Amino acid sequence: NAGVTQTPKFQVLKTGQSMTLQCAQDMNHEYMSWYRQDPGMGLRLIHYSVGAGITDQGEVPNGYNVSRSTTEDFPLRLLSAAPSQTSVYFCASSTEGTGLYNEQFFGPGTRLTVL
């Protein structure tokens, strides 16, 4: 199993550009989520999904969109990138049995810089 994979590993954008961060998991997990990690802030939840076709907002959803058309994939879209979105982004998944907050498996992260 590859686990949770994220692409790209690194990305530089200009202010106003849009892009999609890809996330996929091959563990047949129902729950998937996106976090951002900023210095001194820990990991903050952006959006999450409890199954295909179902998504909800986390702590810091503004400026981001998500969709969940399949169990495996959970892309994160930046609509119009801003310097405040410079961060490291992590995708995570967990099994339905353990719930959204239990033993989440994280991807390796995408380091995004917005100039």
Add this chain to the structure above:
Amino acid sequence: DQQVKQNSPSLSVQEGRISILNCDYTNSMFDYFLWYKKYPAEGPTFLISISSIKDKNEDGRFTVFLNKSAKHLSLHIVPSQPGDSAVYFCAASGGATNKLIFGTGTLLAVQP
């Protein structure tokens, strides 16, 4: 408002000694607590968890203690090894939300 706090940004210990990482929380509705470990350029990995119905949980060299009255939990690593050097995140969930709230992390350095 930081609901989960890790007040020590960093900690340095000698190999073989005990490492104690601390975490405080403010939301009395939290009922499940987790510790994650993160190496540079990698995603966090789950380490150990504890439910609010317990006050201690052990897994090998790692023990988590929960003091509900003080809203405090700690992670003990005994004995510490150089490979334990990483950032440790405390996380909590429960109450009205099923979302995971993370602390800011503590960088542990285990000196050989």
